[in-house]
Amino acid sequence: MIFLRELLRTYLFLIPLVVLLLSEVTKLFVENLRSGQWSRHLFQQGGMPSTHSAFVTSLLIIVGRKMGPHSVEFAIATVLACIIWYDAIGVRGALREQAQVLNRMQKWHHLSETLGHSFMEVLGGIIFGAGVTVLGIWLS
């Protein structure tokens, strides 16, 4: 446990990866409980909370905490995070809508309709990522 704490404190890049895995597990449980059937598997696209959003939010908090909100690094992380949040709803959402239409038009190839996120799912991802990261920093 102490070894793990040292590892996370030294190698900051491991923290977003831990948050990523935790949000993936959370998503698995949330989505399976919501649908009632345990058909979802790990690393499937879409769902609550957004893994991408939790991932970049965690990075944003670490960079803000370590380098300060006035740093260049924080500016880079903020721009990256904003693009990821926006694209989760915009770009990947557009792909889902197109997949839904294409599935209605033909029956040969079934396209996945679970990709992309709603605004609430991205917000959930941001809150989840921020919460877990702050909790992790506070605990160590």
Place this chain on the structure above:
Amino acid sequence: MHTLREIFTTYQFIIPFIVISCAEIAQFVSDRVETGFWHRRLFAQGGMPSRHSAFVTSLVVVVGERMGLASTEFAIAMVFAGIVWYDAVVVRRTVAKQGRVLNTLQDFTEFSEEVGHSLVEVLAGIVFGLVLTLILFRIF
């Protein structure tokens, strides 16, 4: 040779660009080996190894080498790379799948079915970028 070394150590963003150029050449060669023809066009989508992956992996190595694995800069580069790797396999490949369905549905427009990458192509891109960047560091 000396000025070249100076350029490389001063302007580090050039290294990922050299790697992506080499990955483009490697795609030509791998396509020739696979199909037996030299019919691949420059900057065509898809292929082995993934250029996007080689590009961002090279950045990760450069940042890791210059700033250290414990730096916030490395964390930012790692998160950025993680998202690009994931999106190459999942998001961009969805575009290819939709293109394939659209091509079977209509004949007016030919959509590209080569967008995105398989997991193996992304892994090859990561190894390619990693090895080539390390070699470039040893030479210069």
